[in-house]
Amino acid sequence: MMTTQHTNSEQHIISLGESRQLLLDGGWAMAEFDLSGNVISANQQFALLMGFSHAEELVNINHSQFVLSHGRGTVFWQDVLAGNITCGEFKRCHHDDCVVWLHASYSPVLNKDNELQSILMMAMDITQEKLMYVEYHARLQALDSAQGVIEFDKNGFILCANDNYLAMTGYSERELVGHHHAFLCAKDEVSANGYQRFWKALRRGECWKGRFKRIRKNGQPLWIQANYNPIFDSEGHLCRIVKYAHDITEYVANERKMVQQRALLDILLDAQNRFLHDHDLGSACDHVFTPLLDMTQCEFGFIGIVQDTEGVLSLHIPAISNISWDDSVTRWFDEQMQANNALIFHRLDNIFGQVITHNKIMCVNNVPAFPGKRRFPAGHPPLHNFLGIPIVFNQKPVGMIALANRPQGMDDELIAQLEPIVTTLGTLIRARSLEDKRSEMEARLRFNATHDGLTRLPNRNAFFESLHALPDLNLPSQGMSRHCLALVDVDFFKRINDKYGHLAGDALLQELARLLETHTRGTDLVARLGGEEFIVLLRDVTTRDACLAMERLRAAIADYTFNWEAVSLSFTVSIGVAPWRPEYASMDDWVQQADTNLYQAKSAGRNQVCGP
Structure with a gap:
């Protein structure tokens, strides 16, 4: 079997x-x-x-x-x-x-x-990205033939604008004429020192060109590539400034997307490299997390791994943002990390848990109005928006990515952008799970190979391997004389089996194994040799102390009673104790001497300890 x-x-x-x-x-x-x-x-x-x-x-x-x-x-x-x-x-x-x-x-x-x-x-493959980059450069050259044009007086007030420029900004010419150039700029740009230097340079007659962010009539950003050209009158005085511009908003958006995609790829490669190198999933998640927050411009977030304990789901968090919780929760967080190497969410009845329990993306841009926002940890900072994406493998949630407080809010574009990292993390989590199962199975096989299946004590082979591995085995006899062997045998074990059945006998052996472990030291080694016979290696002990220890064990067993199927059972043991002696040619001689002393204890009436 x-x-x-x-x-x-x-x-x-x-x-x-x-x-x-x-x-x-x-x-x-x-x-x-x-x-x-x-x-x-x-x-x-x-x-x-x-x-x-x-x-x-x-x-x-x-x-x-x-x-x-x-x-x-x-x-x-x-x-x-x-x-x-x-x-x-x-x-x-x-x-x-x-x-x-x-x-x-x-x-x-x-x-x-x-x-x-x-x-x-x-x-x-980034060939298409490279081709896109070249395509955009060609498009910029084509736009030069149909640029937006706007004119300012020498003080920066708008004089006129052509149809292309009006189409870019969304304004009519009547809405623009008479306004200052600052009307089209973001407030933080106008208040910066660079804006004043920009106009001083133009008034000195210097040309200015570059990429600029402007604000459309609908409040959306407008990125333009523009040249500001001072125009002089016949006397050399500055009279107006003409700006030629074309819309590069889409190009800037794609450029940023390409940068983000490269950053995302670097994050994924780093996570995979780390996992392949040391198989530490927590470390891989931790190295992904901070760059992920930076890339998405989110203030808070975490990466969680689902644990299923007999059908009860919990969320283990190896990577979480450094949020300003109160002192009590901070202490709790530190204790969790020390004990479990992860923060654990046992309750999944909030906005985080719904991602796992419902296996769906949660994109909420008004968290205070969301019904599932309750039951956050005490001291948790307020969340304005939230994105939770389940990490799925074979259509089953194995983890989640949670992000919160993104200035521009959560949207489908961000969800699509995160898809590769979600897929990769799903693969890593699954790979880690498979390795854990393999390790668990190997550990179980190793345990079964070296332990008795009934008592869970080391078996005969494991005991003798430990005996032969004693560090002072090959030293002079003074070292080995500090060790003793004790053979423990159940008295009249066959009678118990015959009277109550083998299941009662098995229960007795399990109780005896527990008593042996309870009444010996942590440095001693207890094993089952076979049948009703057990062996104990007492390390670094005199013969007298070994016999006294075994006598205490014998007495404790003799006074012990346990219930088995409404029957109170008691039993006794006989014990033979043998110290190591230099004349022993092998370990077998040592065990044989303990067995001889055990036989003497049996012959003297049982329920005794017999030593040298």
Whole structure:
């Protein structure tokens, strides 16, 4: 029966390779290279990215074949091996000889001796982003032929504007004429020193050009690329200023989105690298979290991992923003982190919990009016808006990202922007869960292999391994003489089995195991040899003290009664004690002497301790 149990358990061990494969199949193009730059393995995403049909076609292809300038390929690879190149944007050669742009990282893979054995490349295709960048530059040139034009007098008051400029701002000419240039600017810009320097330069006749933020009639920001050109009269005096401008608001928005996407990719690569390196999910979440807050411009937030304990869900928070809770909650938070290495939310009946319990995105831009806002921790700062996104794996919530107090509010664009990180965190959380299950299964198998299934004490093999591992085993006899063995045997055990049945006998052995552990020291080792026989290694003790300790144990057992199926059972034991002696040729001789003393205790009438 035990063999069958081991076989079934072994079938459920989740290998480390399976959990890493989840990362490889998570949407990233990945390839592993040996130290010469030859491909060892790659996933299908990398093969398709580089123009191959199957990943197997890439095996043994050298990295230099992907570099447009083959002469630079060797130098580049040496820089990778030296650690000079870790991540960035790279122009690479497609299998069809076209160009592909990659945002990629090159990560060293170390063997068990901490030696470099290979390089792991993780990449994302940014070719379209590059093409978009070029496209926007071409669009800017085309806009020069149809620019917005507005004229100011020398003091900055608007004289006129053309249709293009009016269309950009949303104003009519009548609404603009007579107003000062500051009418189109944000208040914080007008009050800044730079605004005064800007106009002083224009009045001196200096041209001014650049990118400027202006405010449309509807209050929305307008980004323009503009040239301010002073115009002089025939006597050389400044008479007016003409501004040529074109709308680059969409370009600026896309530019910022590209920057955010790159930042997001760096966050994801860092999280995956850290998880692959040390398998610490909490550390990966913590390193993701602060850049995530910065990127989204949110004031508060956390990353949570769902724990399911017998159907009861709780939320473990390894990464949370540093919010100004009151002193009592701060102490509670510190205690939670020390005890659990995470903050734990057991109650999920608030705005946070609904993300998990309902498995849906919660986007709330008026938290005070939201009915589920109650039951925040005491001292929690006020939330104005909130975004909670469930982290899902196989349609089941395994965690969540929570963000709050974003100045511009929460919207669908932010939700779409966070989708890659939500997917990646879902994969990491699942991989961590699989590794935990594997570790738990391995620990259970190791325990079962070294412990008695009935009493949960170490078994015979484990005991003798510990005995042979004594640090002073090979030292002079003075060291070993401080150790004693005691064999403990239940008196008339067969009678108990015959009278009450084997289940009663099993219950007796379990009670005896508990009593042995209770009446011995933490430094002593208690094990079950088999049947009704137990053995105790008493470390660093004189023979007299060992016999006294075993006598106390015997007396405690003789006075002990336990109930089994409404029957009160009591029993006694006989104990043989043997100290280590230098004439013993082996551990077996030592155990044999303890067994001889046990036999003497039995022969003398049982319920006794017999020593040398």
